Amino acid sequence: MAGSTRIRWEMDSALTVIHAAQVVAVGGSCTDEKLEQSLVPHVAEINNRLLSSSIDVRSFWDELVRTPELSDSVDEACQTALVAAGCSELQVEQTGRGILRQLDDCRLAVNARFPRLSEQLELRSRPLKERWDTVGRGLVKQIAKQIWSTTPPTNWWPASVTIRLVQPVRGGDGGMIAGENPSNAAIWIEAMLTDASPRVPEVLRVAWLLTRLAIEHHLIEKQPSPEMALAWELASVPLVLRAAAEFDITRAESLPIAEAMEVWRLRSPAGTIKRVESWWREFENDESPLPASLKDLSRSLSIPA
Secondary structure, eight states: OTTTOOOEEEHHHHHHHHHHHHHHTTHHHHHHHHHHHHHHHHHHHHHHHHHHHTTOOOHHHHHHHGGGGGGHHHHHHHHHHHHHHOOOHHHHHHHHHHHHHHHHHHHHHHHHHHHHHHHHHHHHHHHHHHHHHHHHHHHHHHHHHHHHHHHHOTSSSSEEEEEEEEEOSSSOEEEEEEOGGGGGGEEEEEOOOOOTTTOOHHHHHHHHHHHHHHHHHHHHHHHHHHHHHHHHHHHHHHHHHHHHHHHTTTTTGGGGGGHHHHHOOOOOTTHHHHHHHHHHHHHEEEHHHHHHHHHHHHHHTOOOO
């Protein structure tokens, strides 16, 4: 039943380290200059090891931050990410050992910068948790209603989801934790004290990530084309914003689609935003169910800009 997902909030120090290291490793904008400077030498060493083993740097970091094993074992998560990023199984153990040493140095750097990280994350998480307790259940019910009109497929929403909170280093960020088993569903999000954007508050990032999680599990057995998978991902943005309008969080007549895609750091091909906005205008005035309408969005994405 929509809206019945049990939410478990966890303060995640290990993921904080990996997230901060990833931001620095891929040249992202870090809001904490002191932390960035302390991480640079260790992250540079990791990247050099990856390059010397012909492993794509961004792929490795993207895989690592999405790896379910991270909450239990950084060692296992590192090996899983290396293999997923293209590392030869013969090189995994040796390459992994060197990376783990540098990741441990990253951990020490984060601990030095935030000696009471767990307590700090607990305090930072309160505004977001309180806002979610107020509107979260209603948001997910409205989102499911927009997608399926009547009753969502069985197990559309995971029975439970862990939300892992990390120290902000980008001024707002979040993502999904990979995993084929819905019982292990998890998302992560920076524990922001204030909204990154007044028009796109952080509570909507949570709703969007939960929606993305439901979509990903829904598509596992369908094996959609890349264009259709992207269409589902992009459509989730206006769906969440329109649901938010029902609770006066956004304005229905001027959904901030472009702003949300930027705030939620949704990487997409050039010209995508205008195509999504155009598709949404048609979908809002059409009675076609979303899965059918997505074929139109998918076709428009396959046409060169």
